[in-house]
Amino acid sequence: MKLMLFIAIIFSASMSVHAAQASDKTKFTFEDLKNLAKTSAGKPYTPPDVPVPELIDKITYDQHWKIRFKEDETLYPSGEIAPVQLFYPGRYFPEPVKIFIRDSNNLVQEVPFSNALFDMPADSPAHALPEGFGYAGFRVMRPGMKPDWVSFLGASYFRTDGPQGQYxxxxxxxxxxxxxxxxxxxxxxxxFWVGPAENNSEDLSVWALLEGPSITGAYRFGLTKDNKNAEGHVTSVTANLYMREDVERLGIAPLTSMFWYSERDKTVAKDWRPEIHDSDGVAIHTGSGQHIWRPLNNPKLVSTNSFFDKNPKGFGLIQRDRDFNNYQDDGVFYNKRSSAWVKPRGKWGKGAVQLIEIPTKDETFDNIVAYWVPEKPAQKGDEFTFSYDIEWRELDPISKELARVTNTRQGLGGIPGQPIPEGVNKMVIDFEGAVFEGLDRNSGVKPIVEASNGEIIEPIGVYPVVGTNQWRLTFDYKQINENPVTIRAYLVNKDDKAISETWVSDATVTIK
Structure with a gap:
């Protein structure tokens, strides 16, 4: 019966006694959403009301994930290609969110909240939640109700499971x-206003209203599954932003990840697994065409790095290490975690890609953030529009004429068998790429290594790694004072042309 209903009506949403009737549809365009956000920015911020906070707090993490949206209540705003299911609220997602279904004629209707739309254990505290409370977000399923591939849940967060199906x-x-x-x-x-694709390359279109003490926004998301050109899912974003108050640091297209430790320095953790991280570096393709790789750190204090640029071509948080043996985790599969690559549309002008690293002692909290900060300060009354694609990939895109960094390792300085020099560490960087084909130790490959607030100690070694298609760069360094050394390194050929991306890192002498 439900199949007949969603075929019969213009906009394909499964219907039930809890869903709004066709007479409840109203006209609502994206321009209406922009006007709504702009008008809201001119008014004082009103925090969201959580009607029964003491009850919501009882719906713990474990209890929350036992509550499932009923399959026969699934929504089909874009047909069977992108079924939509809704998330129940809980302790970590307490603020109610409205969900609207939109058809191709921009007729919309709200999906009223009801416990009857969910399956939940008999002893769940959620049974006492009042009707009409509100949802926490939504997820998009694969055809045939196979696993979800994108979800919007909590604050302004969203993510996909990437090309290997692992969030x-x-x-x-x-x-x-x-x-x-x-x-x-x-x-x-x-x-959210969830509707049919607005161009042929997309599977689903989503509009969203952003609200906060300092800002409002009207967002349009185009969701595409398994885009062949991007080698993974693509989320197209247009963000229309309206400043309610001055903001000192406005982060555009932010990505959030987790980094505990890697092969570089495992002394920060005592876990049995060799590495634990969702991402191991930030990659940047600058407006001038330079490719930069900055391996992630787990610092002792909050660290901020800014990479100043003009009209960036792309940046992202990347998981380059794809070898299961380097993680040994067959539960959450860090080797399958997606990378995310932000590809600006249009010219973003001057600003900086900013990387924030926050100390962590385990893997349960996201401690890495990367985003674009415009040069122009964000002041009350300002309006901004930024458009970009997020490509959920295995690796960041890079020219075939450049080798990419595959490993960064750090250890004691000096030469094995000789006295260990005081206050000196060794850095070892591995590069890999087709550009090395046919090259050997006599081909004139040269290292360029520069440091500020520190000293690079000769000799600097660069050579092919036996039995692999990698080249290895090694050098010792020491600090001048208690501040980290900023090091920049890359490889050139005999004609002094760069043949690798540029490795950049803050380094301290941590191994003694």
Whole structure:
């Protein structure tokens, strides 16, 4: 019966006694959403109301994931290609979110919240939640109700499971004052309008209203599964932003991930697994065409790095290490975690890709954030529009004429068998790429290594690694004072042409 209903009506959503009737449809365009956000920015911020916070707090993490949206209540705003299911609220997602279904004629109707739409254990505290409370978000299933591939859940967070079907890092609608002394602000998507694809390459289109103390926004998301050109899912984003208050640090296209430790320095953790991270580096393709790789750290204090640029071509948080043996985790499969690559549309002007690293002692908290900060300060009354694609890939795109960094290792300085020099560490960087084909030790490959606030100690070695298609760069360094050494390194050929991306890192003498 439900199949007949969603075929019979214009916009394909499964219907039930709890769903709004066709007479409840109203006309609502994206321009209406922009006007709504702009008008809201001119008014004082009103925090969302959580009607029964003491009850919501009882719905713990474990209890929350036992509550499932009923399969026969699934929504089909874009037909069977992208079934949509809704998330129940809980302790970690307490603020109610409105969900609307939109048809191709921009006629919309709300999906009223009801416990009858969910299956839950008999002893779940959620049974006492009042009707009409509100959802936490939604997810998009594969055809045939196979596993979901994209979800929007909590604040302005969203993510996909990437090309290997394993969720990892997340994206956000906006980042406000991240990594600063004052508390970070977390605006949220308070309402979604989910509808059919707005161009032929997409599977689903989503509009969202962003609301926060300092900002409002009207967002359009185009969701595409398994895009062949991007080698994974693609989320196309247009963010129309309206400043309610001045913001010191406005983060555009933010990505959020987790990094505990890697092969570089395992002394920060005592876990049995060799490495634990959702991402192992930030990659940047600058407006001038340079490719930069910055391996991630788990610092002792909050660390901020800014990579100044003009009209960037792309940046992302990347999981390059894909070898299961380097993780040995057959539960959450860190080797399968997706990378996310932000590809700006249009010219973004001057600004910086900013990387925030926050100390962590385990793998349960996201401690890495990367985003674009415009040069122009964000002040009350300002309006901005940014458009970009997020490509959920295995690896970041890079020219075949350049080798990419595959490993960064750090250890004691000096030469084995000789006295260990005081206050000196060794850095070992492995590069891999087709550009090395046919090259050997006599081909004139040369290292370029530069440091500020530190000293690079000769000799600097570069050579092919026996039995592999990699080349290895090794050098010792020491600090001048207690501040980290900033090191920049890359490889050139005999004609002094760069044949690798540029490795950049802050380094301290941590192994003694």
């Amino acid at each position: 990892g890092l997340s994206a956000r609608g906006i980042a406000i004052n991240t990594g600063m002394s004052e508390p970070e602000e977390f605006p949220r998507f308070s309402a």
